[in-house]
Amino acid sequence: MKQDTWRKALLWMSLLGALTLAATLTVFVFPSSALRPWAVMGFLSIGPGIVIMLFLPETDLLAKWMLIIAMSFTADILLATLFMYAGWWSPTAILAILLVFSGCGLSFHTVRSFFPYAIQPAVALRARRHETPPAS
Amino acid sequence: MESYTIIRRLNLSRLHAYTASDLPLIAAPLIALSLWVLSLPRVDVGRMNDLGLVSALPPTTFVALAILIVSFGFAVQTPKQRTAILLLHLGLLILMLYGVTALVEEMPRFDIVYRHAGFTEYITRTGGLDPDLDAYFNWPGFFIFSALLVKTLGVPSILSFAAWSPFVLNLLAVAPLYSIFSSLTSDKRLVWLGIWVFMLTNWIGQDYYSPQGFVFLLYLVIIAIFLRWFTRTSPSPVDDLRVPTERLARGVVRHLWLSWAFPPQTAVSMQNTGAVSRFFAWLQAPKVAEPTISSRRQISMLICLLAIFGVVVCSHPLTPFFVLISVTGLVVLRGYRPRWLPLVLAAMTVAWIFFMTRAYLAGHLAPALGEVGQVDATVGAGVFGRIVGSPGHVFITLMRVAMTALIWLLAVSGFFARLRSRQQDATVVILGLAPFLMIIAQSYGGEILLRIYLFGLPAVAFLVAGLIFPSSKAVWSSRQAAVTIALSLVLLGGFVFTRYGNERNDYMSVAEVAGMRQLYRIASPGDLLVDVSEGAPWKFQQLEQFDYMTLMDTIPKDLAPPNVIAIAAHIRHDTKHTAYLIITRSQAATLESTTDLPPGALDRLEIALVASHQFKLIYHNQDVRIYVFTGGPP
Numbered sequence: 001m002k003q004d005t006w007r008k009a010l011l012w013m014s015l016l017g018a019l020t021l022a023a024t025l026t027v028f029v030f031p032s033s034a035l036r037p038w039a040v041m042g043f044l045s046i047g048p049g050i051v052i053m054l055f056l057p058e059t060d061l062l063a064k065w066m067l068i069i070a071m072s073f074t075a076d077i078l079l080a081t082l083f084m085y086a087g088w089w090s091p092t093a094i095l096a097i098l099l100v101f102s103g104c105g106l107s108f109h110t111v112r113s114f115f116p117y118a119i120q121p122a123v124a125l126r127a128r129r130h131e132t133p134p135a136s
Numbered sequence: 137m138e139s140y141t142i143i144r145r146l147n148l149s150r151l152h153a154y155t156a157s158d159l160p161l162i163a164a165p166l167i168a169l170s171l172w173v174l175s176l177p178r179v180d181v182g183r184m185n186d187l188g189l190v191s192a193l194p195p196t197t198f199v200a201l202a203i204l205i206v207s208f209g210f211a212v213q214t215p216k217q218r219t220a221i222l223l224l225h226l227g228l229l230i231l232m233l234y235g236v237t238a239l240v241e242e243m244p245r246f247d248i249v250y251r252h253a254g255f256t257e258y259i260t261r262t263g264g265l266d267p268d269l270d271a272y273f274n275w276p277g278f279f280i281f282s283a284l285l286v287k288t289l290g291v292p293s294i295l296s297f298a299a300w301s302p303f304v305l306n307l308l309a310v311a312p313l314y315s316i317f318s319s320l321t322s323d324k325r326l327v328w329l330g331i332w333v334f335m336l337t338n339w340i341g342q343d344y345y346s347p348q349g350f351v352f353l354l355y356l357v358i359i360a361i362f363l364r365w366f367t368r369t370s371p372s373p374v375d376d377l378r379v380p381t382e383r384l385a386r387g388v389v390r391h392l393w394l395s396w397a398f399p400p401q402t403a404v405s406m407q408n409t410g411a412v413s414r415f416f417a418w419l420q421a422p423k424v425a426e427p428t429i430s431s432r433r434q435i436s437m438l439i440c441l442l443a444i445f446g447v448v449v450c451s452h453p454l455t456p457f458f459v460l461i462s463v464t465g466l467v468v469l470r471g472y473r474p475r476w477l478p479l480v481l482a483a484m485t486v487a488w489i490f491f492m493t494r495a496y497l498a499g500h501l502a503p504a505l506g507e508v509g510q511v512d513a514t515v516g517a518g519v520f521g522r523i524v525g526s527p528g529h530v531f532i533t534l535m536r537v538a539m540t541a542l543i544w545l546l547a548v549s550g551f552f553a554r555l556r557s558r559q560q561d562a563t564v565v566i567l568g569l570a571p572f573l574m575i576i577a578q579s580y581g582g583e584i585l586l587r588i589y590l591f592g593l594p595a596v597a598f599l600v601a602g603l604i605f606p607s608s609k610a611v612w613s614s615r616q617a618a619v620t621i622a623l624s625l626v627l628l629g630g631f632v633f634t635r636y637g638n639e640r641n642d643y644m645s646v647a648e649v650a651g652m653r654q655l656y657r658i659a660s661p662g663d664l665l666v667d668v669s670e671g672a673p674w675k676f677q678q679l680e681q682f683d684y685m686t687l688m689d690t691i692p693k694d695l696a697p698p699n700v701i702a703i704a705a706h707i708r709h710d711t712k713h714t715a716y717l718i719i720t721r722s723q724a725a726t727l728e729s730t731t732d733l734p735p736g737a738l739d740r741l742e743i744a745l746v747a748s749h750q751f752k753l754i755y756h757n758q759d760v761r762i763y764v765f766t767g768g769p770p
Contacts, residue, residue, distance in 0.1 A: 027288060037289040037297075044285070056436050060318075063364065066311035070357040070444055073350075077281045077447045084280050089263040091287035 009054070009113050013106055016050045019043040020102045027095060040095070048075035048098055051105030075101075161214070161221050164207035165228050172200035172232055179240040181643055186528020186729050189237070189636035201232055201628060209621035212328050213613065222328045226310055229335055233631065234343070235303035243644045243673070244299040246344045247722065250644075250652075252279070253294045253676035259283035267495035269680050274493035277451035278347035293676065295649075298345035305343040305353055306335060312353070315360035317598055320564055322424055323608035326601050329620065334597035336627035337543050339536070339634035340590045347452040352590065354448050358441055358459055359594070363563065365429055365437040368422070368471045419469055421560030438474070445481055449488045454578070456485040458591045461573050465566040529729040532637030539630040540589060546623075547596040550603035557607035561599070568595030641726040644673045648720050651760025652676070655718060658754065658762070664711035666765075667718045668695065668738060671726035674718070685710060688731065696737040698744035707765055715765035717751055722759075 023043035026036035033039075049072035058064040080094050175196035185191045208225040211218075237245050244250075255272055259265065260283045265273045272279060282294050291297065310331055317327040343349040449456050464478040489497070524530070547568065554561055571591040578584050604619050652674045659665065661681040665674065669688035687695060687703065694702040707715045724738050742761070745751040751763040 027290075031290060037291055040288045040290075041285070041297075044288070052440075056433070056440075060315075062311045062314045063360075066315055066357055066360060067440065069308060069311070070354060071440060073281070073354075074440075074443045074447050076284065077277050077451070078443065080280045080284045081277050081450055084259075084265065084276070089259075091284050094284055095288045 005057075006113065009109065012050055012054060013109055013113070016047060016054075016102060016106050019047050020099055020106065023047070023095070024099055027092070043102070044072065044076050044095075044098070045069060046072050047102045048072045051102050051109075054105065054109045157214075158218060158221060161207055161211045161218070162224070165204055165224050168200040168203040168207070169228055169231075171196055171203070175200065176236075176239055181241055181639075182645075184640040184643065186526050186532070186640065187633065187637060188532065188639035190632045192240075193236075193632075197232075197236075198632075201229075202625065204228055204232070205624040205628065206621050208332060209617045209624065212325050212332070212620060213617045217324055217328070223310075226328075226331060226335065227307065229332070230303060230306045230310075233335060233635070234306045235300070237636075237639070237643075238299040238303060241299070241643055242646045243649050244295055244301075244345065245639070245642045245644060247642075247644070247671050247673050249298050249345050250295070250649075250673040250676040251679075252282070252345055253298070254679040255279045256282040256286055256294050257677050258679050260286055266680060267493070271453070271496050272347070274496040275347065275451055275453050275488075277447055278350055294345060295676065301345040301349060302341075302343040305349050306338065308353055309334075309356055312356035312360040313594060315364050316356065316594055319360075319363040320424060320561070320598060321559075321608065323605055326598070326605045326608070329601035329604060330594075330598040332624065333600045333627065334593060336624060336631055337539075337597060337600075338590070338593060339539070339631055340586050340593075341635060342586070342590055348455065348587075351448045351452045351455040354444050355455055355459055355591065356594065358444055358448070359462060359567065361437055361441045361444075362463060362466065362472065365434060366472050366474075367429060367434075368473065418555075418560055419562045420471065421562060438477075442480065442484075445484060449484050450492070453489075453493075454574075454587060456481070456488075457574060457577070458571055458587070460485060461570045462567055462591075465570040466563065469566055470563055524732050525730040526728060526735075529638070532633055535630065535637065536634045539634050542630070543596060543600060543627075546603055547599035550599035550601070550606070553606040554599070554602040559602070559607065561602070564595045564598050568592045568599065638729070641671055641722055641729060644722060645759050647757045647759035648722060649673050651720065651755065651757055651762065652718075654755050654760075655716060655762055659716055660714065662713045664707065664713060664715040665718065666707060666715055667720070667723055668741065669723050669727040669731065671723040672718055672720045673722070683711060683713075688727065692731075695741055696733045698741040700744050700748040700750065703745070704748070704750050704765070704767075708767065716754075717745070717763040717765060719761045719763075720759060 019039070019042050022035070022039035026033045026039040030036070046068050049068035049070070052071045052075070053064060053068050056067070058067065076094075076098065079097060080091075083089055083094055175194045178194045179192055179197075181189070181192050183192050204225060208222075208229070211221050211225055252272075255270065255276075256279055258269070259276075259279055265276050265280075267273045285297075286292075286294060289296075313331045313334060314327060317330045318324075321327060342352060445456070445459060448459060460478060460481050463472075463481060466472045467475055467478055525533075551561060551565065569592070571588045574584055574588055600623075604616055604623065652672065655665065655674070656677055659682060661678070662683070664683045664685060666685045666687065667674070668686070670686060675684065685707070687706075691702060691706050693699075694706075719738070719742060727733060727738050728735065745763065746753070750766055752766055753761060754764050755762040
């Protein structure tokens, strides 16, 4: 991965990780925290969208933000509506699913960024072939 | 050495790109912001008259806006545009235009926001929906999301954050507007000025905390995705009509408007051809940028688009149709792919309506279908029906009509200016005109013209900006800077009246909301709550537990001169429970400014009600009076 791309991916993953952690802590550990509205609003507004956008690389920053926000709200609303019509209405459970989704997405992208060979055996094999010096 | 490494790693070297000539363009908006912030404490919303918020704003707020506009006029002209500087200007404009009410008013504005708080409260309290209670529960996506927000944020209701909705929604609209305009032109000056004009002309006020405000943002995102990531086929399906139309034109409409609108010099490739051929060539002109997009990427974006449209479909009854006609127009007339997309969008819309909104359809299908084709009635209700009330309100309404006409006129001029500069704007024209098809289908309670204006506004704003930048020759021009500033000042002058002209009615005071909270403490489930006219901040809790009545809607002729016997009989007929009559400041303002009742009618009505001894005052504060209906003289 190029250094610039790697740096940007790291930035997005850090943001996602911070939001996921902040929302988890303020809702489940410190529910009376004054930071809770900000943390949860921040997470619901961009968290799920960052996970989706890490799969869809986009160079234009404004287009990227547009998709992140739109896909976050879309994921929130579709999941909440599904829960409502299924008769399982539980805001905490909906938030928990979104947090788990973001956590899993973050883990996947972390592994893909830092240990690409772990999830891409073919790439690993090719890379090893190139790295191995020819036998003299 | 070490600090250099950190700077390099953080990529702060970009700051080196800024030169001394950029400093005034950074300083000016910050000065404007300081001036604006300092003037806010002097805003007294209680002093507002029929001209709205403009009557309560100190002159320094307008000076601040003027500084910002002048600065933007130069910033957008600069050959090496700085995105950060332009975003700073836009962000501050949005704050000053759309965030002002959240800062100077104590409570969220608009009585409807309180009703939306009631829908959300119903969901959070019961954990379910009641489609028979209100039409909104048949399209509940947005309210389910609101309930999710309230519960997970740990706030008492949406009233905790609803006041910031206009600011947030318009700020979020910048990114999709940028994407839309960037796919229409390579001239970034036009892109930024288009967004700027959009913000100065979005006076409709549908950006309050509401499903329509939220899904309009998603509408912009859908159009942005479609224009940016989907490719065209050439010729488009409509090209099959070219030959028969050409024959028709030769015989019937030769030398008419097509010849004038599409003269031979509009494009080199169109020279020496007939007007119809030139029209079809204009319609089929290639996209400004046709980047190579992999089919895998297109499928991903298609899934995103359909998911977003799914939210639109389940959140608002009208917006899916605006999406549908815009996308259909682009597919049929411009040849965008996939051609089956309109069918899928239509199927999703129809499926939701037929399977999920049966409760609503049962009572409303026939009236809704009855409105189809009633264009005269729609225009009458949407325009002429609103020109009533106090002289101040009539002035505001006429101002809205005039500003709309001016903006559309500027857009048409911009279109022809760009056409003469050989710019192909077929996509823009389709996006601007497609919403007008909705006028045939619905009056939407007299609001369809407002919605048409809103959904056509991105295209209109682009074309208005095109009047200043008709071609993409990026050269510094003091004339263009001056015209940009002058146009912005004119649009700002119109905006403050058209957007906030009814602010005296829309503003809700703390005392009013406190009075309504007291009403819900006093009243018992099943009681009848009566207001004289619309405008009271109520229905924000226990929505299904009370009956509601608005006298202005049911017995308007008995209000002036006051006919207490008729009013009492009407209330008695409507309930066997206790009835409460509520009179609020915003209600009085609405009644006075937007109806044809004579001045002082509400005061005379209240005096007559008290004198009849059938209404007893049980609560009052500076903005609210609550009477209990006793049913007869003591």
